[in-house]
């Protein structure tokens with residue numbers, strides 16, 4: 002049976018502690034056919050577009066808004082996206098597939114992803130499955146869980162598997178449509194907020210959490226997601242959380258959550274991400290090294306929405322008269 006899938010995207014990681022706002026003009030907006038430009042690239046949108054093509058599903062392309070990580074988003078952006086969604090929505094679609102980030106914050110709408118999922122659910126009714134993919138840095142909210150059927154997180158940080166995660170979510174949509182089984186999304190938020198340097202998946206706690214999630218998946222447990230969270234966002238949902246997509250009972254999801262939460266509590270100190278003091282680092286830099294030495298100040302990471310204009314490291318380099326520095 003041919004299926005008709007409505008595909009939309011909204012992608013922003015919002016750093017609420019920096020000055021400056023993110024406006025509509027900062028977003029790259031693709032409408033309808035323009036979204037096809039992403040097919041074949043490594044992005045999650047590219048992944049799902051290729052998957053639906055292979056499945057010979059009919060695709061209805063909505064809108065895709067994305068911006069690089071930056072400060073709090075103007076409410077206007079949320080309303081513009083929603084207004085375009087409503088005009089683009091095709092009520093004869095069998096499912097919606099969303100490419101999300103999961104940590105977007107607007108001036109008055111602090112949980113943008115959850116708010117828009119709630120509006121979508123209200124608009125389309127309960128019969129149409131809502132599937133999608135989101136970033137491991139999501140600050141996952143209860144509104145997101147309550148208003149979707151199956152959202153799948155990346156499993157790797159740095160994100161080398163965004164496209165793969167999108168395809169995995171699309172495969173689960175196939176399972177849902179072909180077997181007419183609707184899973185549910187369950188959420189457990191922890192009391193742990195880890196710094197961005199503490200949620201790499203090559204180290205604990207994320208390494209063990211992801212490994213445990215893989216072990217607990219299967220059967221009625223469609224997928225188990227670990228969202229590391231994005232600490233540079235002042236919201237009620239900020240922090241480490243777990244999501245289970247399951248066609249089983251609440252109790253079985255709770256068991257998974259209990260195991261993951263205990264493990265997170267046991268390992269959280271490894272995620273504290275304590276960096277060496279700048280003064281100590283400078284002493285090491287005085288010794289000439291072979292090749293290139295990179296000095297990175299992770300709190301001012303432009304990939305995480307910071308402006309990249311801190312001069313602390315530069316000042317130290319000058320004070321310590323480190324030669325050959327650029």
Ligand SMILES: [Zn+2]
Pocket residue numbers: 136137138160
């Ligand atoms: Zn991310």
